[in-house]
Amino acid sequence: MNDKPNKASATSKTALENGSSQEHWSEDPGRDSVGNDMRFISRLSRSTLALILAGGQGSRLHELTTWRAKPAVPFGGKFRIIDFVLSNCINSGIRRVGVITQYKSHSLVAHIVGGWSGFKAEFGEFVEILPASMRTGSEWYKGTADALYQNLDIIRTHRPEYVLVLGGDHIYKMDYGPMLAHHKQQSADLTVSCIEVSAEEAANTFGVVVVDENDAIIGFEEKPAVPTEIPGQPGRVLASMGNYVFNTGFLYEQLIRDKDDPDSSHDFGHDILPHVLGKYRLGAYRFDAGGLQKDSPVKSYWRDVGTLDAFWEANMELVTLSPELDLYDKSWPIYTSQMQLPSAKFVHDDDDRRGMAINCIVSGGCLISGASLHRSLLFSNVHVRSYSSIEDSILLPDVTVGRNCVVKRAILDRGLSLPEGTEVGVNREEDLARGFRVTPNGVTLVTPDHLNQSVHQVR
Numbered sequence: 001m002n003d004k005p006n007k008a009s010a011t012s013k014t015a016l017e018n019g020s021s022q023e024h025w026s027e028d029p030g031r032d033s034v035g036n037d038m039r040f041i042s043r044l045s046r047s048t049l050a051l052i053l054a055g056g057q058g059s060r061l062h063e064l065t066t067w068r069a070k071p072a073v074p075f076g077g078k079f080r081i082i083d084f085v086l087s088n089c090i091n092s093g094i095r096r097v098g099v100i101t102q103y104k105s106h107s108l109v110a111h112i113v114g115g116w117s118g119f120k121a122e123f124g125e126f127v128e129i130l131p132a133s134m135r136t137g138s139e140w141y142k143g144t145a146d147a148l149y150q151n152l153d154i155i156r157t158h159r160p161e162y163v164l165v166l167g168g169d170h171i172y173k174m175d176y177g178p179m180l181a182h183h184k185q186q187s188a189d190l191t192v193s194c195i196e197v198s199a200e201e202a203a204n205t206f207g208v209v210v211v212d213e214n215d216a217i218i219g220f221e222e223k224p225a226v227p228t229e230i231p232g233q234p235g236r237v238l239a240s241m242g243n244y245v246f247n248t249g250f251l252y253e254q255l256i257r258d259k260d261d262p263d264s265s266h267d268f269g270h271d272i273l274p275h276v277l278g279k280y281r282l283g284a285y286r287f288d289a290g291g292l293q294k295d296s297p298v299k300s301y302w303r304d305v306g307t308l309d310a311f312w313e314a315n316m317e318l319v320t321l322s323p324e325l326d327l328y329d330k331s332w333p334i335y336t337s338q339m340q341l342p343s344a345k346f347v348h349d350d351d352d353r354r355g356m357a358i359n360c361i362v363s364g365g366c367l368i369s370g371a372s373l374h375r376s377l378l379f380s381n382v383h384v385r386s387y388s389s390i391e392d393s394i395l396l397p398d399v400t401v402g403r404n405c406v407v408k409r410a411i412l413d414r415g416l417s418l419p420e421g422t423e424v425g426v427n428r429e430e431d432l433a434r435g436f437r438v439t440p441n442g443v444t445l446v447t448p449d450h451l452n453q454s455v456h457q458v459r
Contacts (some may be wrong), residue, residue: 043182046091049160053144053167055102060307062437063447071168072108074396077361080111082168091332092176095125099145102132117338118446140429143266149255163251167242172302175293179285185244189280193243195287199235202227206239217282220273239325258382298332301325315377315394319359341365353386411445415455
């Protein structure tokens, strides 16, 4: 690895050059004095531009992403997947954010405009939408690196010291301040955020970062069948989270070089990272999911919800007594676009017709009319009619369930109207015969298209 600084890695002076990575702590008025609600916000965060890659289709979610990009998929009762990375930015003190969109972005753009447009331009704060707009030629974004290249003119106008490139399709809570501090302290050109997982979990699933004893990056493996283990930790590997910190000049240099390479696919994982390996200072930042992050009071969390089974499982965790993802954590709130809705309502109290919910999350605007819910999560404006039973299921916004329906281990997509007497998740063969999607773990997905309901009109 090259130990000599290159011209692209030069950065302007910051407070961290003369002091600790914990430049200062900021305490919100009214928080307790113990420190549990204090946030680590450094000058590094204020000199950083975050760019969120939110143009992916998420094909492993099948029909859930037929009409929306993966970052726009609802999650957790009232949120979208994109809300988690955006909230991480705001909670980390990063208030200059660009969201790069492409695939079926209308739902995502409408959500961001509705819930993330209240920033003070006079203070240099913004959440900008950067759609594919052929800024440098006649082509749409050809890859993740090309998406940034086509927005170089916009990035330059903001004059950031660091660029934080983030994936927009995971559910996680992460304080980016310590990662930026680590990058600065290591004098790195590029830092990759990694999470420790088992070799079995990573095989054929995650991009793997190979490191030496000092966590310097010495290799990358794209979804290997037999991933390289962490030195001294048999059976454990570092999976890339798809989050990167770049020195800005270094990023410019690599994007321009990659654009001029006729053999490149213009992707970070396939092209940029392999090219810089062994030539520049590349470091891994270990994200400790399930614990307190180093130099930060934030309880970390990370989930890949890239498959229907993973999506169902992550949502179902939320209805348990003490879920690992605490959506009620006032020290790290998750923000979103929110409709003004009436409170959820439960009606009827007869022995065979009682509106009730046990171990459930029920959002605003829901009406449970003589139906029973168990271990389920209902998004906004869901109506469940009398004598119906819902178990271990996720009902996305604006779903209506008719009378005498039975729904088990299912995902009902937005706007679906389930006809009276319908059974979902009761008989696998019948579900498949009706064209429903049934996952390897027995979760059934039903969308309006499955029932020929014209929620989306294309002509």
